[in-house]
Amino acid sequence: MKRRSFLNTIAVAAVAAGGFTATGAVAQDESYTIGVAIPSATHGFMGGLNFHAQDTIRRLEETYPQLSFVLATAGDAGTMVNDIEDMVATRDIDALVVLPFESAPLTSPVQAVADAGIWVTVVDRGLSVEGIEDLYVAGDNPGFGRVAGEYFAETLSEGDKIVVLRGIPTTLDNERVEAFQAAIEGSGIEVLDMQHGNWNRDDAFNVMQDYLSRFAEIDAVWAADDDMAIGALEAIAQSGRAEEMWVVGGAGMKQIIARMMEGDPQLPVNVTYPPAQISTAIELTALGLISSTPVSGRFIIGSQLITPENAENFYFPDSPF
Amino acid sequence: MSDTTSTAAARHFPAINLHVLGPVLALLLLIALGAWLNPNFLSYGNVTNVLARSAFIGIIAVGMTFVITAGGIDLSVGSMAAFVAGLMILAMNSLIPIMGVGIPVILCGLAVAMIAGFIAGWLNGVLIAKVRIEAFIVTLGTMGIYRSLVTWLADGGTLSLDFDLRALYRPVYYDGILGVGWPIIVFALVAILGEVLMRRTAFGRHCAAIGANEQVARYSAVNVDRVRIATFVLLGMLVGLATIMYVPRLGSASASTGVLWELEAIAAVIIGGTVLKGGFGRVWGTVVGVLILSLIGNILNLASMVSPYLNGTIQGVIVILAVVLQRERKAAGAR
Numbered sequence: 001m002k003r004r005s006f007l008n009t010i011a012v013a014a015v016a017a018g019g020f021t022a023t024g025a026v027a028q029d030e031s032y033t034i035g036v037a038i039p040s041a042t043h044g045f046m047g048g049l050n051f052h053a054q055d056t057i058r059r060l061e062e063t064y065p066q067l068s069f070v071l072a073t074a075g076d077a078g079t080m081v082n083d084i085e086d087m088v089a090t091r092d093i094d095a096l097v098v099l100p101f102e103s104a105p106l107t108s109p110v111q112a113v114a115d116a117g118i119w120v121t122v123v124d125r126g127l128s129v130e131g132i133e134d135l136y137v138a139g140d141n142p143g144f145g146r147v148a149g150e151y152f153a154e155t156l157s158e159g160d161k162i163v164v165l166r167g168i169p170t171t172l173d174n175e176r177v178e179a180f181q182a183a184i185e186g187s188g189i190e191v192l193d194m195q196h197g198n199w200n201r202d203d204a205f206n207v208m209q210d211y212l213s214r215f216a217e218i219d220a221v222w223a224a225d226d227d228m229a230i231g232a233l234e235a236i237a238q239s240g241r242a243e244e245m246w247v248v249g250g251a252g253m254k255q256i257i258a259r260m261m262e263g264d265p266q267l268p269v270n271v272t273y274p275p276a277q278i279s280t281a282i283e284l285t286a287l288g289l290i291s292s293t294p295v296s297g298r299f300i301i302g303s304q305l306i307t308p309e310n311a312e313n314f315y316f317p318d319s320p321f
Numbered sequence: 322m323s324d325t326t327s328t329a330a331a332r333h334f335p336a337i338n339l340h341v342l343g344p345v346l347a348l349l350l351l352i353a354l355g356a357w358l359n360p361n362f363l364s365y366g367n368v369t370n371v372l373a374r375s376a377f378i379g380i381i382a383v384g385m386t387f388v389i390t391a392g393g394i395d396l397s398v399g400s401m402a403a404f405v406a407g408l409m410i411l412a413m414n415s416l417i418p419i420m421g422v423g424i425p426v427i428l429c430g431l432a433v434a435m436i437a438g439f440i441a442g443w444l445n446g447v448l449i450a451k452v453r454i455e456a457f458i459v460t461l462g463t464m465g466i467y468r469s470l471v472t473w474l475a476d477g478g479t480l481s482l483d484f485d486l487r488a489l490y491r492p493v494y495y496d497g498i499l500g501v502g503w504p505i506i507v508f509a510l511v512a513i514l515g516e517v518l519m520r521r522t523a524f525g526r527h528c529a530a531i532g533a534n535e536q537v538a539r540y541s542a543v544n545v546d547r548v549r550i551a552t553f554v555l556l557g558m559l560v561g562l563a564t565i566m567y568v569p570r571l572g573s574a575s576a577s578t579g580v581l582w583e584l585e586a587i588a589a590v591i592i593g594g595t596v597l598k599g600g601f602g603r604v605w606g607t608v609v610g611v612l613i614l615s616l617i618g619n620i621l622n623l624a625s626m627v628s629p630y631l632n633g634t635i636q637g638v639i640v641i642l643a644v645v646l647q648r649e650r651k652a653a654g655a656r
Binding site: 040041042043044046047048050051166169193194195196199200201202205206207209210211212213214227230231234238239255319320321 | 359361362364366367370374472475476477478479481495570571573575576577578580618619622623625629630632
């Protein structure tokens with residue numbers, strides 16, 4: 001399907017270029033190809049990111065006939081490197097938008113792309129060496145932890161007890177957790193334990209069940225991700241302790257946002273970490289190619305606090321996430 | 322439950338008691354360790370939690386015991402469970418406008434799960450027995466196929482069961498009889514029936530015969546292809562059954578459902594004393610293996626005595642130790 005849409009746009013671009021020959025031969029030079037390499041949709045957040053990437057590409061191809069896109073999704077770092085090499089060798093891309101599957105293995109292949117004079121936009125996960133990319137677009141991981149931590153510090157009082165569900169052990173998870181701990185420091189909130197729920201509903205369900213058997217008093221849960229929040233909520237419901245504690249997830253999954261819009265007391269707030277950041281990256285890259293708008297540098301998308309009052313603005317019913 | 326089955330098996334093998342009891346000893350040690358570390362470990366709530374969450378892998382691992390005993394392997398069960406769960410949710414959601422929210426929709430969902438499990442297992446079995454492709458390769462292929470199919474069905478996101486229907490279906494995981502949850506009851510029944518099937522029936526003996534030496538089994542008038550396909554069909558249907566117990570828990574399926582279940586099931590089978598190369602299987606051992614694996618995770622969560630980064634290390638060490646102990650005893654006792 002991707003291949004077909006790619007060929008269609010080539011055809012459209014060719015027709016458009018042909019139509020403009022009267023006005024000038026420059027039209028030929030003004031068509032650009034942008035390669036987009038992202039991890040495949042293996043969990044909710046990446047599913048949302050894939051959705052937004054496809055959506056943005058469709059929209060941009062309609063708006064700018066001179067742009068064409070190559071989208072590749074990879075299940076591991078090795079496949080992603082192959083995809084990028086293919087894009088450079090066979091598709092002759094003018095710009096690359098990449099969300100590195102892992103930082104280290106992708107660093108030198110992306111460096112090679114940049115050295116070939118191709119514009120490089122890196123999304124979300126930085127490369128191991130600084131200064132390779134022309135544009136860096138990312139969510140604010142420390143901010144994600146800080147905004148949640150500030151809410152805990154404001155809402156809870158000294159001596160209140162919380163438990164934390166961490167994600168897959170990564171730098172990204174560490175940044176979030178460190179910022180969260182810094183934000184609650186001095187508030188007197190007691191963190192009973194932090195275990196990894198791996199951003200997975202089932203794992204979070206099991207870990208939360210064990211927290212509930214272990215601790216007689218829990219006032220709040222920082223689930224740090226909406227998939228984990230759903231698992232934790234189910235374990236809490238099973239224990240019949242729903243009145244006792246509330247849960248803060250993160251990333252704004254539509255089911256959670258829908259429950260917040262209904263005013264669910266167990267879900268007081270949420271923190272954004274938008275999968276649509278891929279749209280920001282693709283849009284800016286396209287803008288840089290087709291216009292003289294300067295787009296190099298770093299674009300950090302702030303993490304916002306979602307409350308029942310503003311939840312409507314963060315509800316995307318069409319997205320799978 | 323494991324106690325009753327273990328004494329039953331001990332009666333069958335009075336001479337090799339020592340090494341048969343290896344996994345049971347490991348399980349008892351873990352239970353003692355857990356009780357010592359946390360007073361809540363033996364509480365009713367924790368025990369039922371651990372048994373109920375063991376049920377999915379446990380039900381699948383019983384089926385896996387037959388496949389491995391017959392000299393096969395199935396890597397596709399985790400993906401298959403996710404795919405069956407996805408199909409089941411889609412089927413039930415789409416039947417609601419026609420049938421309304423009620424028990425009949427859920428019964429249809431159960432039928433879909435069992436039929437899908439049957440077909441998936443049968444496909445694996447036919448490709449292996451009739452087309453004669455290595456079980457490892459066939460199920461490696463179907464593992465990828467089902468995983469990507471469920472991702473595709475969910476459009477990369479999560480498939481969620483209709484909210485009202487979920488409320489109706491939820492008791493299948495959370496309720497039970499006399500405080501024993503349905504998943505635990507189903508797991509126990511599957512384990513007992515599996516043990517009987519393995520020990521008391523021609524099918525069980527044929528599985529072991531094929532696993533030990535396929536040629537000899539063939540010359541002994543065992544219908545090798547049929548038995549082999551039957552082991553995969555049995556496993557597929559047990560995957561369907563496990564899915565039936567799984568879906569009411571969180572009411573959803575996604576690409577991350579059932580990840581690595583196949584390896585957990587295989588590990589449980591091997592810890593329990595079934596030979597990976599086939600020829601000998603022990604269903605009650607598999608049950609002990611499943612409980613050992615669940616208890617390790619549970620104890621690590623309850624105690625938080627090591628960095629959570631090291632959880633995988635502890636699990637790996639215990640799995641290998643359990644098998645090493647057993648092998649040494651087996652070598653000393655049997656040869």
